[in-house]
Amino acid sequence: MPHTTSRAPDPRPARTKAAIFAAARDLTGQDGEVTVNALAKRAGISRAAFYSHFGGLDDLMGAMLGQMFDVQEARAVELAADGRSTQDMVQAAAATMVAYVVRHHAFLRGALDWKFSHHTYLILVETLSDLHVVALERIGDEVPAHLDIERTARFFAGGTLDLLIQWLVATEQDAREGREPDEQGLTEDLLRLMPSWYTGLRPEDPIPDDLVMDELFAEGPLPEA
Structure with missing residues (x-):
């Protein structure tokens, strides 16, 4: 029987990214x-090499911000494993997003001046809306009957992103x-602006100070591959 060995993955694409x-x-x-x-020159690669990984600045920004949603998902998995409520997950998701923005203030503020299209913002709204849809569906009957879940999710997503951008x-x-x-x-502002039936927080309730797990940010400020 011929002996075959699996080849190690080529590390060059990861290094280029x-x-x-x-x-x-x-x-x-x-x-x-x-x-x-400018990116190709600074990275020491050709324009063709850049475009082999990203279609443009829109794609690049989407990839760099993807970690924010990855961290939110990791935190939600932890809370679900502990049997926590959907409202607890909503609180933690908001706090985790704020923590990400605070930790990467210089990059994100500078990125607002990038010459990318409005398409990037719409993708962010869509991605965040999808997360809100999941939470709203899990809450179920606590969502007021007159509200359309998808429109409510998009409203929450757009309002959240605008608040963070203005901040x-x-x-x-x-x-x-x-x-x-x-x-x-900033976490308190974000959570207070959302309805109590969604966050599980009444106006008189304090904002928990243990919503963010710092170890989720331990891998570095932005994805490296």
Whole structure:
């Protein structure tokens, strides 16, 4: 019988992606203009190599922000394993998103100036809406009967993203001057703006301070491959 051995995966695509991600972080952090040409030059690759991985800046930004949703999912899995309620998961998802934004303030604020299309924002809204649909369906009869679940989910998603974007802009100077952002305050703003039947929080309830698991962010600021 002929002996066959499995070949190890080619590491070059992962290295190229990592170089592109690093170039995007560097250019954004230095207030440099982020274009495909600039990214390719900084990453030490050709434009063709860039386009072999990403269709453009829209695709690149989507890939870099994908980790935020991955972290949210990991936290939800933990809570589900502990038998926690859907409202607990909603609270944790909001806090985890805020934690991600706070930890990557410089990159995300700079990325608002990238020359990508509105399509990226719409993809983010769609992805976040899908997560809200899952939560709303799990809540079931607690959702007011007059509300359409998909429209409600899109409203929550769009409002959340706009709140975070405005916060990034408003706190830009504080971040440049090294002042610590108010992560708990932003989490509270986000959760208080959503209805109590969804978050499980009454107006008089304090916001739990154990919603975020720091180890979920231990792998680094942004995906490396």
